[in-house]
Every structure is written in structure tokens, then in C-alpha cells.
Amino acid sequence: MSDVAPGAVLRGAVDLSSLRNRPAAPAAPPAPAGGEQGAPAVPLVFDVTDATFGEVLELSQRVPVVVDLWAEWCGPCTQLSPVLEKVVVEMAGRLVLAKVDVDANPQLSQAFRAQSIPMVVALVAGQPVPLFTGAVPEEQVRQVFAQLLQLAAQNGVTGTVPVAEGAEAPEEPAEPALPPLHQEAFDAIEAGDYARAVTAYEQALKENPRDDEARGGLGQVRLLQRVQPLDLQQARAVAAAAPTDVAAQLAVADLDVVGGHVDDAFDRLLVLFAELPSDARGPVQERLVELFGVVGQTDPRVSAARARLTSLLF
Numbered sequence: 001m002s003d004v005a006p007g008a009v010l011r012g013a014v015d016l017s018s019l020r021n022r023p024a025a026p027a028a029p030p031a032p033a034g035g036e037q038g039a040p041a042v043p044l045v046f047d048v049t050d051a052t053f054g055e056v057l058e059l060s061q062r063v064p065v066v067v068d069l070w071a072e073w074c075g076p077c078t079q080l081s082p083v084l085e086k087v088v089v090e091m092a093g094r095l096v097l098a099k100v101d102v103d104a105n106p107q108l109s110q111a112f113r114a115q116s117i118p119m120v121v122a123l124v125a126g127q128p129v130p131l132f133t134g135a136v137p138e139e140q141v142r143q144v145f146a147q148l149l150q151l152a153a154q155n156g157v158t159g160t161v162p163v164a165e166g167a168e169a170p171e172e173p174a175e176p177a178l179p180p181l182h183q184e185a186f187d188a189i190e191a192g193d194y195a196r197a198v199t200a201y202e203q204a205l206k207e208n209p210r211d212d213e214a215r216g217g218l219g220q221v222r223l224l225q226r227v228q229p230l231d232l233q234q235a236r237a238v239a240a241a242a243p244t245d246v247a248a249q250l251a252v253a254d255l256d257v258v259g260g261h262v263d264d265a266f267d268r269l270l271v272l273f274a275e276l277p278s279d280a281r282g283p284v285q286e287r288l289v290e291l292f293g294v295v296g297q298t299d300p301r302v303s304a305a306r307a308r309l310t311s312l313l314f
Contacts, residue, residue: 044161045085048098050107056098060123062159064095064152066131066145069112069119071103071260073295075220076135076189077118083138084120087145093160094149095122102260109260115232116224116258124152135190179204185217194225219294227254244275250287262295266305274312285309 048056048067056065068084070077081099088097102109102117112121112128122129129151131144152158178186181204188197201218204211232255239248249272256265266288273284288309292302 043096044089044093045097045099048100048105048108050105053098053108057123057126059096059161060157061125062157063093063161064148064157065123066095066097066148067112067121067123067128068097068099069102069109069114069117069121069260070099071101071117073262073299074117075217079186080118080120080135083141087138087141091145093162095145095152096161103262106261113232114259115255116227117260122148124148124157125155134192137190181207182214182217185214185221189221189224194221194228197221198225216293219290222290223254223258223294226251227258230255232259244272246272246276246280246283250283253287253291257291257294262299262301265291266301266308270305270308270312273309285313 056067059065066084066088068081070081084097088095100108100112102114112119116133118135119133120131122131129148131148132140136144177183181200185197185200185204188194188200198218198221201214201221204214205218208214230251235248235251235255239245239252242248249268253265253268256262256268269284269288269291273281273288276284288305292306295302
């Protein structure tokens with residue numbers, strides 16, 4: 001499920017220039033003892049926004065910054081983020097983790113061309129370095145971070161940040177064992193075998209039609225399965241040339257959801273639904289309902305889109 005490429009710098013492919021020289025910086029605690037002499041203290045793990053990203057670029061001049069692009073509705077993100085935080089804390093200031101909520105920070109999502117999440121990149125001396133996409137095992141995270149430190153050293157970025165006394169990796173809470181079919185689906189997702197994950201979730205729903213976790217997982221995996229072969233630019237070009245082509249519009253809506261552009265996806269499908277004759281609306285309505293489940297039934301964007309859909313139906 002991952003695409004690991006820790007050595008390829010995206011110079012020119014990702015434009016972060018518009019995010020430089022922002023006035024605000026990520027909040028930092030008082031400077032503790034340790035770390036580089038005179039180096040300002042920053043948290044090892046912190047949230048970053050469109051407005052504060054300029055300071056993160058500056059920080060990357062002295063220490064590698066890992067950037068975790070995530071969203072609350074993204075199941076694999078909730079699996080990966082704790083792993084990233086644990087490994088970064090254990091590395092004791094040799095790198096830091098900046099977390100970006102793609103829904104709340106569209107400029108960063110666009111700048112990094114986040115076609116799917118979780119997406120993990122690094123910043124070394126202000127330049128982005130692709131690391132991997134998808135939820136990957138902890139051992140693989142460690143291997144990639146070790147390669148990142150080597151790359152940073154080659155580019156003269158060898159600093160550390162001060163680490164507060166007692167800052168250590170949080171203990172992992174004991175998690176209840178997943179039901180067998182859920183575990184099978186999870187293992188398949190980690191292996192990039194979406195078809196096997198779909199089969200496992202479908203079987204779980206056959207055994208228990210009220211298994212909401214299996215239903216949500218099935219929607220997420222189907223979405224990932226659909227977007228895997230797509231090229232974003234080509235898909236958008238096809239959709240722009242054929243505004244009422246259902247397959248083309250569904251493809252771009254899927255890509256928008258994966259990239260965190262949820263409102264754009266819903267608006268695209270609702271506009272298409274309104275323009276189609278009644279006998280051609282079925283696939284669009286089905287996709288909307290499925291995406292509602294992926295994003296989360298309590299999400300305000302889902303509530304607003306569902307209300308629009310209801311008004312179009314009646």
C-alpha cells in the first residue's frame with residue numbers, strides 16, 4: 001500500500017513558495033535543557049496550518065521535518081499517525097513531525113498534490129522529499145526515517161531540536177483484538193491487496209448486516225481501489241470535456257475525496273445529479289451515499305450534501 005521513495009527530491013514538482021514568510025509559527029513550549037546550544041525549542045510533534053507553514057520550512061534548514069497529511073475521516077490515517085508520533089519521539093530530536101489536516105488546510109494539500117492520504121513527505125533544507133503513502137508497518141517507517149536522516153546529512157542538515165526532560169514515546173494502550181474478518185481486511189490493506197480487503201468486509205457484512213465498522217471500512221477500501229489506477233490530471237481533463245459523463249465525474253469525485261476536497265466532490269456529484277434525467281441518476285446517488293459513509297455521517301459537510309440531495313429527490 002505504500003510507495004516509498006525517500007531519495008527523490010521533488011524540486012520543481014511541488015511549489016511551496018506561496019507558503020513561505022507566513023507570520024505565525026507553531027506553538028512551542030519553553031526551551032528545555034538539551035539539544036543544540038542556543039536552538040529554540042519546538043515540540044517534537046505539532047500541528048501546522050497554511051498560515052504557520054513558513055516557519056516549518058525555516059525549521060527544516062536545521063532538522064528534517066516529517067509532514068503527515070491526514071484527515072479525521074481517513075481510516076488508514078488513524079492507524080499511521082500514532083506510529084509516526086511514536087517513532088519521531090523515540091528519535092529524540094533528530095527530526096520532528098508536522099501534522100497537516102488536509103480538510104482544514106487546502107493550500108498545503110494542493111501544494112503537496114495530495115491525491116491520496118495518509119501521505120507522508122519530509123522537508124530537508126526547505127525542499128520536499130516524498131516518503132510514502134498509505135498506512136505502512138512501524139518497521140518500514142523506521143527504515144524510511146533512517147534513510148531520511150542519511151539524505152539530510154548529505155545535504156548538510158544535521159541539527160537536532162531540544163527535547164524536554166521526560167519526553168519519551170507514549171506507552172501503547174492495549175487494543176482489543178479485531179474480529180477475524182476485520183483483521184483479515186486490515187492485513188490485506190497493509191499489503192495493498194484491496195480486493196482481498198473488500199471480500200473480507202463483504203463477508204463481515206453478510207454475517208452481521210449491522211456491522212457499521214465493516215460498512216465504513218468497505219467504503220474506504222472500495223474508494224482506494226477505484227482511485228489506484230487513476231491519473232489525476234487525465235481524469236480532470238476527461239471530466240471537463242464531458243460534464244455529463246457519469247463515469248468521468250464519479251472518478252474525479254473519488255479523487256477529490258481522497259485528496260481531502262470533500263466539498264468539491266459532493267458539489268460535483270450533486271450538480272451532475274440535478275442535470276441528469278431521472279432514469280440515469282442511480283449511480284450518482286449510490287456513489288454519494290457511499291462517500292457519505294466514507295467521510296462520516298456526522299460530518300457537517302455530509303449533512304449539508306445530504307440535505308441538497310434530499311431536496312433534489314423530492
